[in-house]
Amino acid sequence: MPVLLLVLWVVSAREGWLTEQILPEPRDVLQTARDYVASGELLADTAISLRRVSEGFAIGAAIGLVIGAAQGLSQGARAIVELPFFVISQVPVLGWLPLLILLVGIDEELKVIVIAWSAFVPVALNTAQGMRDVPRTLREVGQVLTFDPWSMLSRIIVPAALPSIFTGLREGLAHSWQTLVAVELFASSEGLGYLMSWGRQLFQLDIVVMALVVVGAIGLALNWTLGRVERRLRRWQVQTA
């Protein structure tokens, strides 16, 4: 599939299906990428974007895990949190942007908060769901073995909810990465999203395409890494069990 797309791109550029201003030739994109790598700009912008995502995602996922777990484990907590959580999660994070800008300005905080927010929602949802759905029989096993609450959580509930939690984390990470680009398009002076808007405003679509490829590749790499971590955890879980 990727090969097919690449072929289509090359042919389309050759045949002039789309003007070069709209879809630049792969060769031009490659040349631009070389220049940007050589000058260190691409690396610097990528590093900034990655830092924003890791900060935002770490905060959002941590809060999401806590809130999700609270909802999943305690009826009382769910009753308190459910409604506001539902309302918040119904509005896409970029919808909150105007309000957030008034509250925290347009600086780094804004980016981190928006990214954290976009990670938080799926993580919390899936964690709560996963913990609530732990089969009764498994819980009963714990009760029979007279597990204390901590053992119950670490030996039974978390392992059983793990696939669901990881689904949430993966979704959260994907959201973080997408949101990053959106938030960097607006009011920034560095990062991959900024590189895209800069390329667009200076009408150098090769820069835009280059940034797109980098964004896609990193997204893929992040997702793959998280998949590996999940598999490792599950194997370890099976072994200890």
Add this chain to the structure above:
Amino acid sequence: MIRALIAALFGLLLAAAPAFAETTLIRLGYPGVGADNRPFAYGNVVAVAHAGHFIEDEFADDPSVKIEWTFFRGAGPAVNEALAAGQLDFAAGLGDLPAIVGRANGLKTKWLLTDKVHDTIYLGVRPNSGIARIEDLQGRKLSQFKGTNLQIAADRVLAAHGLTERNARFINLDFANAVAALVAGDIDGSFGGVELLALRRRGIVDIAYTTKGDDPTFGRNASIYVTEAFEQAHPELVARVVRAFVKAARFADDETNRDAVFALWAKSGIPVEAFREDFAGETLAHRLTPLIDDYVVARYRDQARRSKDYGLVRKDVDIDGWIDRTYLDRALAELQLEHHWPRYDAAGIKVTDGEVEPTKAAAK
């Protein structure tokens, strides 16, 4: 029943088809919007032509020609995108930098006439920001709409005071968001045009610097372009559009029309007082000229060179091959306006007086 309906529909379509085929749509794009996204321009000839219906009037006797104006909040970069996508025939009032960027990237246009020159730029700063001159910008946070003619004009001003974009933090914001950010105190300042004077009147910004009275080669320029495709298909229409713009320039330059011109511009939502202040001590003809004289050509050559130095374009842009004065010369001859406007040399020194200039005395 249904068959009869379909037949009737087809009949209607067939009847409408010939009328359809003869209609020519002239699509003009303008790089900007007024206050609150109003579809009106200000500060230039194009704004007068649009709000004063000069183009529509030119074709008033020709119902087969339709005029369509589009105002792009995304400014020059958005106009370039629309040109590339084949959605526009004329780029009216496109700033020097985006036009050069478009040409560097292979957009096929012809430069027909000038829209404005010497457009003053201002540095608006947050009150109490402690910025009183350009040198104070060191390390400050400013907004800039990248890829517009304001960017390169601001870069020149910075360079003249020993600074570059790297000395301050420039955040990429469009004009509307820049105002919001200034009001919220998120940025310390922003370069801009007459709209900053309107903000000062409301106490939102102080003006720390203006190109007024500084080097005469500072300031922004804008021009009117046609796509090569449209020009080849409809040279007669191009001639009439150019003539309409020249008529608009003729109207806009006349000092007896000063208030009328400002009133047309005020449809953008920027108050008349701001224009009055912007043009204080300056003739209308100083900025509003259709001529592609040595001064304008020198500015574009200079901007093209600087754009390359700043890394905004990657190719040398040929300016001379871009200019097509045939339509302008024809319109000037037809309207007997060959000597109407003053001409300036490359350094910005006036070479010949224009017949328009004594109108100032008449107004005063």
